[in-house]
Amino acid sequence: MVRRLVGFYEYGNALADLDQLVSLANEEDLEVIDEIISDRGEFDVYLTLPDKFTPQSESYSTSGAVSGTRGSGNEFRKSGLAWITALARVEFGAMVAGFTAEPNPFKDVTPDSHDYKSVMQLLMEGVAGHYSGLSKAPQFAKKGRARYKDATVQVALTLSRRARIARAMMAPLLAPGPSEYNPAQAYELAGYKSKLDEGQKRVNEDIKEFLATRRSAGTTSGTRRFVEGCASALAGERRELAAGTATVKRFPAE
Amino acid sequence: MRNKGWSTCLMAVLMVACATIAVENSAAQVPKKHLRELESNFLPAWRQGDNLTILTSLGKVVQRMSDDQVVELDKLFADDQMPKSAQILVEARLHLLQHGLEKKLPKPGLRELLLTLDNIDAEIQMVLEEVKLHGEKLEAATGNESFEEYESLIWDTHVLEQKIGASITLAEYAVFVRKIRDRFLRRELEPQQREILEKDYAVLGEELAETLKELGERETLVRITRLKFANNILANSDSLKDRYLATWALETDGRLVREDLTGEESDFSSPALNDPNLLTQLNEQVKAGAELAGEELIKKSGLLFTGLHWWMRGRYGMGTEAYGFLKSDKAVTSDAALFPLYMPEKTPIPTSRYSQSGAIPEIDRRHNYIWEWEYREVVSSRTTRTKDKVTDRRVTSETQLSRFY
Known part of the structure; x- marks a missing residue:
């Protein structure tokens, strides 16, 4: 189903071409390419970072030809090849995380890649946004559940997918590498991870409970679709267990 | 959205x-x-x-x-x-x-038909006026435009071709409802209403088809001019930036113009395109330009501009379903169905997401939204269990989204 998402095919093709270009380009080429991209406003990328992760200096966040310009709050305008590929990589990876069985959607994010810093900042922006949204969802944050079982699992399926995307985005941020986080930032990130893991576990329990109920109660055409969705959602959990990255212990690994 | x-x-x-x-x-x-x-x-x-x-x-x-x-x-x-x-x-019907x-559409009543036809006519006339202005703009071109200006001229032609294509669909619809028009024409009508219903859309359709052909020729002519310009840059400029742009223009225009000249259409209204030596001259220019650029630059400029083209489609493209987030379900099995997207007529320049006038693009990050389509589909499926007339009707379109699940 990921093929139906606008951006999957397009960003995938863009990365195939532009990554190959980077491998062939020399310093002079890269400088000129950044200039060509910066000349065209349609390739600008706006970045919004949370307070605690906003860099002190502009140079920290600039890897393109044009220096980052402060917008309102913690927003920066960026341009250049690294930001183009970084945005494509983050969007593509998020689609893979949410809609495929790929266990490591951001596997090509490595410290030696040309857009590593840009990708990390866009991932941070993404994680912060999803974390904030999920924290406000009662069912995810253990503040309440829907009145009807069907409604509960419906919301759980949705939240589960969002959490999968957020947690996949978090993986490269926590991976060993040239971390630029100070202790306070590292502590904050660990807090994000812990709460996202807990929330994912919570909604997965809702999904399992629904499955157990429906197995005995029979299904209508409506609930049959949810049952299929449940299987798909829990497959993510099984993959994590298989990869040794899961925090949920009760579900058997395949 | x-x-x-x-x-x-x-x-x-x-x-x-x-x-x-x-x-x-x-x-x-x-x-x-x-x-x-x-x-x-x-x-x-x-x-x-x-x-x-x-x-x-x-x-x-x-x-x-x-x-x-x-x-x-x-x-x-x-x-x-x-x-x-x-x-x-009109937009809903056209969509x-x-x-x-067309077979599923409710037959329009007199008022709706009048409104629709009147707007179809207005829409078509507006597009034809744009075509005229575009022609004047091309006539004013000096032949020494910058790459950006050439790109703009080509893009405008492309947009107009799409608009004329849509206008042809509108005119075809006006012809399609001829029997309904004839039925209403037997009634007593105001002169203005009669005029709208009696308009010959078949003739208008033929005019539009001719205009579409003319626009195709305009694009070919602009590309031939840009190709010469690119060759000149490659022969005389040391600027790597200019050479990147020129190489890409040479490769793209050379390929597309050759396709145009050797395609099914051989009787052009433009005398320049009927020149028997044109194709030979063009091949010579492309060959000379390619030698000046070198294989390495051809490869790199191709990767750059093709990659950027894909990126633009990912960033600003809209699919046919779910407010543009999704492509048709055929995309699951067909590679051909993966490609079509709606693209904005004018190239968007992004703004801050906090912009007072609304953020551009409206979807600043797709990952912030794609997960929730499941939820929207789920909400609609609950309504199927109700007997409420209103919500039952809603399900028709939303049920299609279940395939996305």
Whole structure:
């Protein structure tokens, strides 16, 4: 189903071409390419970072030809090849995380890649946004559940997918590498991870409970679709267990 | 994407309008029963992009109202930054036509047909005027434009070709409803109404087809000019930036112009394109330019501009379903169905997501939204279990989203 998402095919093709270009380009080429991209406003990328992760200096966040310009709050305008590929990589990876069985959607994010810093900042922006949204969802944050079982699992399926995307985005941020986080930032990130893991576990329990109920109660055409969705959602959990990255212990690994 | 906030405001406006009707009881006011119909069926359909229900509900209401009442309704819509009722109907009908659903469309009543045909005519005339202005712009070109200016000229031609293509579909529809028009023409009509119904859209369609051919030739001519310009740059400039741009133009224009000249169409209206030596000259230019650029630059400029083209499609493209987030379900199995996307007519320049006038692009990150389509589908599926007439109708379009699940 990921093929139906606008951006999957397009960003995938863009990365195939532009990554190959980077491998062939020399310093002079890269400088000129950044200039060509910066000349065209349609390739600008706006970045919004949370307070605690906003860099002190502009140079920290600039890897393109044009220096980052402060917008309102913690927003920066960026341009250049690294930001183009970084945005494509983050969007593509998020689609893979949410809609495929790929266990490591951001596997090509490595410290030696040309857009590593840009990708990390866009991932941070993404994680912060999803974390904030999920924290406000009662069912995810253990503040309440829907009145009807069907409604509960419906919301759980949705939240589960969002959490999968957020947690996949978090993986490269926590991976060993040239971390630029100070202790306070590292502590904050660990807090994000812990709460996202807990929330994912919570909604997965809702999904399992629904499955157990429906197995005995029979299904209508409506609930049959949810049952299929449940299987798909829990497959993510099984993959994590298989990869040794899961925090949920009760579900058997395949 | 449609703004969710407006519907709440419009509902409030409609409710106030209902109350106003009771007090004023004016013939120009939109009758209360029609406002209820709009609130129950049209508004949810508008919010969800369900064109069939939009057409059914709004078409029924417009058909039953007087001219003055339609004007009043359009004022209510305008208060909420919505298009006029005629435009909504035409767009909904056109959208369905473009998806090959003409047999499913409700037959238009006289009022809706008049509004639709009148707007089709206005729309087509507007596009033809744009084509004329574009021709004047091309005539004023010096032949020494910058790459950016050439790109703009080519893009404008491409956009106009798309618009003429859409206009041809509109004209075809006007021909398609000829039997319905003939039926209404047997009635007593105002002279202005008769004029609208009697217009010969078949002739207009032929004119549009000719215009489309002319636009194709315009694009070929611009590309031939740019190709010469690119060759000149490659022969005389040391600037790597200019050479990147020139190499890409040489490769693209050389390929496309050769395709145009060797395609099925061989009888061009432009004398320049009928020159028997043109293809040979063009091949020589491309060969000379390629030698000046070198294989390495050809490869790198190709990767750069093709990659950027894909990126633009990912960033600004819209699919045919789910407010543009999704492509048709054929994309799951067909590679050909992966490609088509709606692209903005004017190249967008991104703004801050906090911009007062609205962020560009509206979807700043796709990952912030894609996960929730499942939820939207789920919400609609709950409504299938109700027997409520209103929600039953909503399901028609939303059920399609279940394939996304």
